[in-house]
Amino acid sequence: MKDEDVCLLVDNSNTRTKFALGSRTGIEGLRILPTQGLSVAAVQGVISTWKFNRVCICSVVPAAMMVLAEVFKAYPVLRVSEVQRTQVDFSTYPGISTLGEDRIANALAAVTLAALPVVAVDMGTATTFEVVVQRGACPSFAGGVIAPGYKSYAACLVSNTAQLPEHELVAGGPAIGRTTLEAMSAGVISGYAGMLDALLDGIERELGERVQVVLTGGDAAFFASMLRHPAMLVSDLTLRGLALAAGLS
16 A cells, blocks of 8 residues: 555454454555464564554454454554544443444445445354434434344254254245255244244335345355345445545545
8 A cells, every 4th residue: 555644454353363454546466364263473473464454343343352452552553433533423322331342343435435325234153133223414323223143043943952953054945945955944034034024024114215225245255145135245344334434534
């Protein structure tokens, strides 16, 4: 990157920690580490060839954030939760002090990609919905939904039953399963897609209008074509929100 103001963007989620370089010319150089067992040495190895002058982080894993704080102690570090001025008004949300930083970043990015009202759906270890509406002249964060992630949802079926086998489930099968695997696939895959649509239906009923949907996260591409609601697939939504929080867009 030729831009002198280069910010390291760090998205620390429950499963993966993503690193990318952001500047006013864009985001590039995605690198990923598993969050479990994240270490100072591993992070230093990932960023060793990069040059940047500041860091913007969203983190939902306190233990991993301690590692990141140690690595970046010599740099100016901005946490997304510390951002005061953005394109989205969060002031009317009563639970702002407990709002996950990834959820803030997703809301920031979603309003730049779709007309309001917009719902950003992040399908990771947990699946989160961020609802942004128009209130006056400014987009406003209305709230959201937190549901189990698909893999957590699927694992629950096997881990809490005595006889259901652990198999790779298959999408696109019958609604009425004729084998145990077909029945599990219908309940887990079709059932999960149905839950997503049902939650979006509820959001639309409460708002009294249709919403635009932006999907991101590790399971987003798998489910995008199964939803009744049209959705835009944006793999780097959280990183885009980090860049906005850092003032790069």
